[in-house]
Amino acid sequence: MKRRKLEIMDTTLRDGEQTSGVSFSVSEKLTLAKLLLDELKVDRIEVASARVSEGELKAVQQITEWAKNEGCLHRIEVLTFVDGGVSIDWMLKAGAKVQNLLTKGSLNHLTHQLKKTPEQHFKEIAETVKLAKKHGIETNVYLEDWSNGMRNSKEYVFQFLDFLVTLPLKRILLPDTLGILTHTETAAYLSEIIKRYPGVHFDFHGHNDYDLSVANVMEAVKAGVHGLHLTVNGMGERAGNAPLASAVAVIKDFLPEVQISINESSLYKVSKLVSAFTGFGIPANKPIVGDNVFTQTAGIHADGDSKKNLYFNDLLPERFGRKRRYALGKTSGKANIQKNLQELGLTLNEEELKKVTQRIIELGDKKERVTKEDLPYIISDVLDTDMLQKKVIIKSYVLTHAMGLSPSTTVALEIEGELHEAHAQGDGQYDAFMNALRKVYHTKKMPLPKLVNYAVRIPPGSNSDALCETIITWDDNGKEFISRGLDSDQTVSAIKATEKMLNII
Numbered sequence: 062m063k064r065r066k067l068e069i070m071d072t073t074l075r076d077g078e079q080t081s082g083v084s085f086s087v088s089e090k091l092t093l094a095k096l097l098l099d100e101l102k103v104d105r106i107e108v109a110s111a112r113v114s115e116g117e118l119k120a121v122q123q124i125t126e127w128a129k130n131e132g133c134l135h136r137i138e139v140l141t142f143v144d145g146g147v148s149i150d151w152m153l154k155a156g157a158k159v160q161n162l163l164t165k166g167s168l169n170h171l172t173h174q175l176k177k178t179p180e181q182h183f184k185e186i187a188e189t190v191k192l193a194k195k196h197g198i199e200t201n202v203y204l205e206d207w208s209n210g211m212r213n214s215k216e217y218v219f220q221f222l223d224f225l226v227t228l229p230l231k232r233i234l235l236p237d238t239l240g241i242l243t244h245t246e247t248a249a250y251l252s253e254i255i256k257r258y259p260g261v262h263f264d265f266h267g268h269n270d271y272d273l274s275v276a277n278v279m280e281a282v283k284a285g286v287h288g289l290h291l292t293v294n295g296m297g298e299r300a301g302n303a304p305l306a307s308a309v310a311v312i313k314d315f316l317p318e319v320q321i322s323i324n325e326s327s328l329y330k331v332s333k334l335v336s337a338f339t340g341f342g343i344p345a346n347k348p349i350v351g352d353n354v355f356t357q358t359a360g361i362h363a364d365g366d367s368k369k370n371l372y373f374n375d376l377l378p379e380r381f382g383r384k385r386r387y388a389l390g391k392t393s394g395k396a397n398i399q400k401n402l403q404e405l406g407l408t409l410n411e412e413e414l415k416k417v418t419q420r421i422i423e424l425g426d427k428k429e430r431v432t433k434e435d436l437p438y439i440i441s442d443v444l445d446t447d448m449l450q451k452k453v454i455i456k457s458y459v460l461t462h463a464m465g466l467s468p469s470t471t472v473a474l475e476i477e478g479e480l481h482e483a484h485a486q487g488d489g490q491y492d493a494f495m496n497a498l499r500k501v502y503h504t505k506k507m508p509l510p511k512l513v514n515y516a517v518r519i520p521p522g523s524n525s526d527a528l529c530e531t532i533i534t535w536d537d538n539g540k541e542f543i544s545r546g547l548d549s550d551q552t553v554s555a556i557k558a559t560e561k562m563l564n565i566i
Contacts, residue, residue, distance in 0.1 A: 064320040067312070068288035070264060071097050071305060072107040073335060075140055077296035083339045090120040091127065093335065098133060101331050102322045103305075107161060107290070110140040111148040118155055125156035134158050138201065143185050146192050159199045161234060162189060166204025166221070168214035179217060183224045190228050201232040201264075208237040211250045222258060232262040232288065237277065240270030240300060247277040251284035264288035267303040269295060274303035275311055282316050293335040294343055294350065306332060306349035306381070314375050326382045349376070355385045452477050453563040458497075460490045460552060470494040474501050481505075490552045498559070510535035510566060517551055531555040535562055 074090055077083070085093070090108065097103050109121045121139060128134045134156075141148035141160040152160055164186055165171040171182055190200045202225055204210065210218040225233055235251070242250075247265070255263060265281035267274040267290070278289055295304030306328045312321055332350040336343050345353040355378040378385050409417065456473040467486040470493040474481045483500040487493030495512070502509050514534035531546045531554040544565060546557030 064318055067282060067286075067319040067321050068104040068264070069305075069309075069321055069323060070105040070107060070138070070288055070290045071101075071103040071292065072266075072290050072302065073097070073292040073294075073296055073305075075107040075109055076266075076290070076298070076302055077292040077294075077335075079298040080296045080301065080339070080341060081298075083296065083341055085120070085338060087116060087120040087123060089338045091123045093331075093338070094124045094137075095127065096327075096331055096334065098128075098131075098136060100324060100327045102324045102327075104288075104322060105136045105138055105159075107138045107140065109155075111142065111151040111155075111160075112144075118151070121155040121157055125158075129156065135199070140203070141189075143182075143189050145185075146189070149189070149192050149196060149198065152193075152198055153196060158197065159201065159231070160193055161201045161203055162186070162193075163203045163205055164221075166207035166218065166236070166238075167210030168217040169209060170206045171217070179220060183221070186225075187228060190230065194229055199231050200229070201234055202228075202230055203234045203236060203266075205236060206238045207235045208242045208246070208250070209239065212241075212246070219257070222254065226258055226261055232264055234264045234266055234290070235286075236266035236290075237268050238266075240268030240274065242267075242273070242277055243271075244273060244276040244280045248280040248284050251281055251286055255285045262287045264290060266290035268297065269300045269303060272300070274301075275307045278303050278308045279311055279315065282312060282319055294332055294341065294347070296335070296339070296341060304347075310349055310376060325380050329381045329383055349381055355383055451564055453560065455556060455560045455563075456480065458494065458556065460494070462490055468493045470497045472497045472501070474498070476501075476505065491555045494552070494556060495559070510537040510562065512536075513541065515555070517554075531558045533558045533562065537566060 074085060074093060078085055094106055094108060097106050108124055109117045121137075125134060125137055128137050135158060137157055138159040138161050139152060139155065139157045141152065141162050143162065143164060148160065148162075152158075165175060165182060168179075171177060171179065175182060186202070190202075193200050204218070204221065207218065222233070235254070237247070247267075251263070251265065263286055265278065265286045265288070267277045267281070274295070278291075281289065289308065290302070291305040291308050292302040293305050295301040295307075305323075309321065309323045309325060309328065312319060313325070329350055332343060335341070343350055343352070345351050348354055354376075454475040456475050458470055458472040460468070460470055462468045468488070468490045469484065469486045470490065471482065471484045472494060474483075481501045481504070483497040483504075485493050485496035485500055487496045499509060512533060513536045514532075516532045518530055518532070531551065532543060533545075533555065534541055534543050542562075542565065544558045544561040546554040546559070546561065
């Protein structure tokens with residue numbers, strides 16, 4: 062069976078930027094544009110709205126300059142408006158060659174927002190398309206509020222489409238602007254349109270207000286749509302747009318009749334980068350890209366994974382450049398602990414394993430969070446043996462921070478029974494502490510890992526005047542690991558996390 066090609070257009074840089082509080086810098090837009098086209102292999106990207114700002118113009122100029130050199134300028138698209146040629150002038154300055162012209166896809170929007178008749182609107186659209194063609198600009202047309210148009214003014218929608226197919230257009234873009242469609246409506250509306258205009262390229266642009274965007278994407282593809290608009294992490298206005306990673310997984314696993322070009326193994330990397338650029342966090346349980354979605358918590362699941370992968374489905378983490386993990390908590394049981402011990406290269410007998418399991422269950426009942434890195438300490442404490450005992454102890458420290466003086470720290474450190482002291486200054490109290498620590502380790506000719514990420518948060522179930530948790534990510538010769546500290550004082554919790562790191566290494 063010959064599979065039909067389905068275009069994927071990513072609109073993270075345009076519609077995704079309409080997420081409240083999100084704005085990409087010029088360099089971030091260029092970096093993401095390259096990543097989306099070169100590595101993720103999306104077919105097209107919508108990078109901006111015309112006339113927004115000087116910064117937006119510069120960003121598009123840099124993207125189009127790069128795309129022209131790479132021979133992919135036709136894959137760069139910009140949202141434009143029916144504005145007597147002002148958007149076309151902006152496009153010419155930006156160097157872009159494909160406009161996505163925003164028009165009114167419902168009689169309600171046309172009547173109450175533009176206050177024009179269909180004939181007036183169509184005439185202005187025709188003039189805009191003609192002007193674009195004169196300047197070598199290709200046109201796709203958005204029918205804004207199309208989904209409500211199909212519900213409430215279908216006669217207008219078909220009058221509009223009958224007109225549009227007479228114009229020199231590349232694609233017609235059908236957005237569920239307010240995210241109101243059900244999957245059955247999506248299937249019915251698109252099937253009717255595609256059947257009526259068999260030679261026309263239609264894209265579907267879904268929003269997620271009812272959490273139905275992926276279901277609607279699935280039905281749109283089954284109805285025969287030729288392209289989809291998606292965003293990284295489902296970013297976008299209100300509840301966001303149809304999420305790229307979930308849509309790609311659904312298409313690849315459930316819709317074998319279509320072919321897409323997306324490189325699945327890059328989805329997670331791009332997701333994390335977009336999150337870092339925007340500060341827009343990824344929910345831990347978000348399919349494909351969330352931190353917890355490839356983490357087994359229940360012990361019965363870990364046990365089943367060891368017995369012919371009984372709890373695996375087609376969403377294998379390796380597909381997306383990820384790895385399965387096994388959480389430690391009150392429901393984890395011995396199987397989860399065994400999986401984590403294997404990663405640490407540790408072995409326990411049945412009796413030892415039973416004791417450690419019991420302790421982890423006790424911690425879970427108290428809502429304590431246990432990680433793989435905590436296991437050696439739990440083992441040492443529970444079994445009361447010399448195995449993996451604490452070899453590095455921060456015996457004492459003095460933190461000073463006075464107005465007009467650099468913060469400083471004096472630290473006393475015991476390494477395998479030998480006491481060391483050092484004093485140092487820094488940009489802050491913790492920085493001074495780390496500088497003092499480096500002095501000690503430099504004297505002993507011992508390397509320290511590099512700190513790559515530092516996060517402070519209130520633990521789950523806590524409140525602002527209780528404990529804070531410091532989570533530090535370290536890089537030890539290319540291998541990343543995390544250590545955590547808990548205390549009412551932020552600097553002290555960071556020091557506790559650092560002491561854990563010193564023992565882990």
